[in-house]
Amino acid sequence: MPTHGSVTKAGKVRSQTPKIPARPRKYSVPKVSIRNKYKKRHVLGRKPGQIWFLPSR
Numbered sequence: 001m002p003t004h005g006s007v008t009k010a011g012k013v014r015s016q017t018p019k020i021p022a023r024p025r026k027y028s029v030p031k032v033s034i035r036n037k038y039k040k041r042h043v044l045g046r047k048p049g050q051i052w053f054l055p056s057r
Contacts, residue, residue, distance in 0.1 A: 027033070040046050
């Protein structure tokens with residue numbers, strides 16, 4: 001069965017490309033944001049549209 005090139009050349013282009021550093025994240029890690037939503041909804045028992053701060057008396 002013929003092949004599409006020699007196995008010795010495998011990965012040639014990837015090894016030649018320059019490594020670019022990763023861009024910094026604009027948002028927090030998804031796992032952290034989901035955990036924060038869980039705390040607000042289930043642990044603190046907050047409902048949608050509720051006033052989050054206590055008004056001054």
